[in-house]
Amino acid sequence: MSRVIRIGTRGSKLALAQTGTIADALRATGAEVELVTVTTPGDKSSAPIPTIGVGVFTSALREALLREEVDVIVHSYKDLPTKPEAGITLAAVPRREDPRDALIARDGLTLGELPPGSTVGTGSPRRTAQLRSLGLGLEIVPIRGNIDTRMRKVTDGELDAVVLARAGLARIGRAEEITETLDPIQMLPAPAQGALAVECRTGDVDIEHLLGSTVDDEGTRAVATAERALLAALEAGCSAPVGALAEIVEDLDAEGRVIERISLRGTAAVEVDGDAVDMVRASALADIRDAEQLGRTLAAELLDLGAGALSGPAQ
């Protein structure tokens, strides 16, 4: 392709690392690539995300794309609103990193080793609800800021621990400070956590094909589709925090041939007796081509189990 490909990115260390992987992959095909930094309201405000709303990190990038200031934009997939945006195409979902959440605690402690009353920082209603439902007597402290700012609260002794996405820590080179990678049995990640979403303008077929043939990963797209379909269906029916994790598993068909299926686990919070929080959980298996339907079916099951009795945005 003879034109220079302009990739829009937020300026944070994490965003630059994520965009850098896409830029490198495109450069490896011989393309000429330029990075354009876009500041978003989410970078300027320090208000809690549930207050300023989902989309704070993504709308400014999409506006720059639609104004033709850039040709490609890269998001953390989990930060994208579930509602599709007119004029914008999801051109690639690259192979995802480890989707799990991670604990960074003082003195190398694991979750089970933190004494009751320990302070754990997170701004995520999903992480808060799941930590509470573990019944460990932890005190959850709302925090915000970039990954380095959050980690500093542990090194400075202000908090006993923080919970962050493993993928983000790996991308900025701080994964070795993780003291425990949380098992999805205890902590289901956010839908599409660890995955990137690479968008271009609808109709920009050169770019769409280039992205589709260089950085798209079919398996990641399928698991992210299942997780996001679950989130979208629950957003429509409730406002509880939601966790989801889909994985590709090998199974046998009726004739005994090995086939790939998607296994999906989901959780959502339910309020019991005032402020006590419980989580409902469910899981299901489907053909890899039925990812979207699988997400919707599991969401319906969670709603039947009582998901949605809690107020606050799903994130």
Ligand SMILES: NCc1[nH]cc(CCC(=O)O)c1CC(=O)O
């Ligand atoms: N909401 C902030 C955000 N968006 C993406 C990541 C990490 C990378 C990812 O999950 O893909 C993070 C930080 C975190 O949750 O620890």
